[in-house]
Amino acid sequence: MKVQYKAKRNLLQTILQVEILQGLALTLRKLFSRPITRQYPDEKPPMYAGFRGQHALVRDPLTNASKCIGCMRCATVCPSRCIHIKTHPGDSGQRLIDQYAIDVLRCVFCGYCVEVCPVGAITMTEVFEYASYDREAIYFDQEILLANWDRFLEQTGYDDTYVNPFWRPRGTLESRLAAAMRRDVPADWTIEGQFVGTKVRQPPASKPITDTEAAHA
Amino acid sequence: MQILILLLQIAMVMAIVLLHVAYLTYFERKIIGHMQVRMGPMRVGWHGLLQPIADGIKSFFKEDIIPQQADKPLFLAAPIICLVTMLAALAVLPFAEGWVLADINIGLLFIFAMSSLASYGIILAGWASNSKYTFLGGMRSMAQVISYEIPMGLSLVGVMMLSGSLNLSEIVAAQGTSIFSIYLFPQIIGFFVFFIAMLAETNRVPFDLPEAETELVSGYITEYSGMRYAMFFMAEYIGMMILASIGTVCFLGGWNGPFVIPFFPPFWFILKVYGFLFVFIWIRATLPRYRYDQLMAIGWKLLIPLALLNIFLTGLFKALVH
Ligand code: SF4
Ligand code: SF4
Numbered sequence: 001m002k003v004q005y006k007a008k009r010n011l012l013q014t015i016l017q018v019e020i021l022q023g024l025a026l027t028l029r030k031l032f033s034r035p036i037t038r039q040y041p042d043e044k045p046p047m048y049a050g051f052r053g054q055h056a057l058v059r060d061p062l063t064n065a066s067k068c069i070g071c072m073r074c075a076t077v078c079p080s081r082c083i084h085i086k087t088h089p090g091d092s093g094q095r096l097i098d099q100y101a102i103d104v105l106r107c108v109f110c111g112y113c114v115e116v117c118p119v120g121a122i123t124m125t126e127v128f129e130y131a132s133y134d135r136e137a138i139y140f141d142q143e144i145l146l147a148n149w150d151r152f153l154e155q156t157g158y159d160d161t162y163v164n165p166f167w168r169p170r171g172t173l174e175s176r177l178a179a180a181m182r183r184d185v186p187a188d189w190t191i192e193g194q195f196v197g198t199k200v201r202q203p204p205a206s207k208p209i210t211d212t213e214a215a216h217a
Numbered sequence: 218m219q220i221l222i223l224l225l226q227i228a229m230v231m232a233i234v235l236l237h238v239a240y241l242t243y244f245e246r247k248i249i250g251h252m253q254v255r256m257g258p259m260r261v262g263w264h265g266l267l268q269p270i271a272d273g274i275k276s277f278f279k280e281d282i283i284p285q286q287a288d289k290p291l292f293l294a295a296p297i298i299c300l301v302t303m304l305a306a307l308a309v310l311p312f313a314e315g316w317v318l319a320d321i322n323i324g325l326l327f328i329f330a331m332s333s334l335a336s337y338g339i340i341l342a343g344w345a346s347n348s349k350y351t352f353l354g355g356m357r358s359m360a361q362v363i364s365y366e367i368p369m370g371l372s373l374v375g376v377m378m379l380s381g382s383l384n385l386s387e388i389v390a391a392q393g394t395s396i397f398s399i400y401l402f403p404q405i406i407g408f409f410v411f412f413i414a415m416l417a418e419t420n421r422v423p424f425d426l427p428e429a430e431t432e433l434v435s436g437y438i439t440e441y442s443g444m445r446y447a448m449f450f451m452a453e454y455i456g457m458m459i460l461a462s463i464g465t466v467c468f469l470g471g472w473n474g475p476f477v478i479p480f481f482p483p484f485w486f487i488l489k490v491y492g493f494l495f496v497f498i499w500i501r502a503t504l505p506r507y508r509y510d511q512l513m514a515i516g517w518k519l520l521i522p523l524a525l526l527n528i529f530l531t532g533l534f535k536a537l538v539h
Contacts, residue, residue, distance in 0.1 A: 020504065027252040027503045037256040 047126040050123035050165040052109045054127040055102050055140060056149035058120060061160050066120035066146060067180075070095035074122055082106040085111060099144045106133060114166040118178040123164045125152040165189070223479065226318060229525065230307055237453040239269035245498045252502040279443035284346060290346035296441065297446035299338030303455040306331035310462045311386040313472040313482035324385040325377070329370060329464060332418060335452060336362040339427065339437050342449070346440035353434025357509065358427035361417055364516035365424075371415035375407040375469045375531040376400055389471030399470035402524075403534070406527040408468045410520050417459045418481035419453065421497055423504040424512055431506075461493035462486075 038045060057066045070087040082103040086188040130194050132138050167181050170189045174182050250257025258265030283292060309324040311317040339475030343355015377383060379400060380391035392399050401408055417424040438449045465471060465486060474485030
């Protein structure tokens with residue numbers, strides 16, 4: 001590696017301390033530039049898809065209750081062990097949820113619970129302003145989590161077609177997703193809309209793309 | 218009656234200066250903010266205009282903590298020494314023709330004496346708090362003030378030689394009213410030395426080693442809180458204004474300007490002082506801190522020889538002209 005040293009100062013530059021003057025000129029120029037500050041409580045930051053904010057349980061429009069099937073995957077994957085689920089077997093062998101609670105104060109907002117859920121029951125919303133003066137208010141049980149979802153839809157104007165990028169990472173094949181996750185997404189989330197390297201990966205016109213081809217492409 | 222008028226004048230000067238201190242902190246935060254592409258205080262009042270008042274009220278009501286192991290009398294006295302000496306130095310500043318509280322013949326010396334006394338406050342604060350950070354801060358301040366008092370005094374010797382007086386009003390008068398007769402031009406070396414020594418004397422960046430946050434928490438004021446902390450703060454800012462005034466008086470022609478402003482003679486004086494203060498803040502927003510040995514080297518190996526050279530040249534010039 002070749003080290004690029006700065007040219008040595010000549011005597012005049014040393015006397016005038018040109019570097020200091022350059023620095024002063026820079027700060028003076030910046031004095032008249034536009035500040036980039038966002039006045040936070042007045043001006044909200046823009047939220048991007050995939051923001052990992054407050055948790056919510058999706059309310060199923062058919063049953064008007066949580067979609068959760070009590071599979072325990074989220075509780076198992078959670079690295080901070082902050083999802084607490086209790087179930088009991090129902091008549092036909094299905095699991096019925098007694099308790100579903102997230103201790104958000106211990107959550108590290110990794111989003112694994114959202115990714116792993118097979119039915120898209122849990123999600124992370126774009127809400128981040130839910131600080132509170134007492135701990136109980138940040139211990140979310142099922143009712144609160146469902147209410148979070150309702151409030152999120154109401155505030156942001158999304159409806160049930162909202163798709164969290166963690167449920168369906170961009171560019172995944174439909175066939176690789178659990179049935180409940182196969183939902184309509186914007187074109188740039190589909191495998192056809194993804195950029196691989198510098199080229200757009202185009203599916204062959206005649207036959208549909210398969211898993212093995214996608215893996216080799 | 219005379220005394221009553223004088224007391225009134227003193228009260229006025231103090232009020233104005235303290236108001237300036239408050240708003241100097243505001244402008245410092247604003248200017249540095251904008252130089253760093255931020256906004257500075259924005260929330261208290263319109264564009265944060267009431268921020269200094271809020272800060273003042275806050276520090277007034279803060280708990281006054283005195284460390285258990287501190288040397289209590291000295292700990293309590295130190296901020297007062299700092300502030301009182303700085304305020305006393307205000308007395309001899311000529312704001313305009315005849316606008317001076319005490320027009321004494323040794324004005325310049327008096328200010329030097331007072332600013333040296335103020336550094337006792339700093340050293341005592343460092344010593345009395347009984348903490349290593351404050352002690353290191355106090356030690357550094359002592360060494361720094363001693364090293365820079367000398368070049369500063371020497372740099373002004375040239376001015377004294379040219380004007381033949383230590384009285385600040387007479388120094389201004391000796392510079393005449395023309396912009397070309399101010400001492401900045403014949404004393405350019407002296408001004409350079411004075412300016413750097415001025416930054417060091419007021420413990421400002423890039424010579425803010427006594428309160429270097431990154432190394433010493435807050436230097437000699439680490440253990441102070443509430444109003445006592447604010448007193449050190451005020452002393453520092455008054456010190457800045459006093460040295461800016463000295464610079465104005467000795468090198469920039471004091472209250473004289475291109476034309477006379479009716480009804481408000483100190484206009485040009487104040488404008489020049491503001492200019493100095495802006496440069497103070499501007500430098501703070503730009504430069505990193507010097508290393509301690511560099512600070513000492515600049516003081517002893519660069520500024521003192523330069524100041525002596527300046528005295529020699531001034532003397533030579535005077536001898537040749539006459
Ligand atoms: S985001 Fe991560 S830490 Fe938080 S609940 Fe989900 S899995 Fe656990
Ligand atoms: S992974 Fe989904 S369905 Fe399974 S327990 Fe968690 S939220 Fe319920």
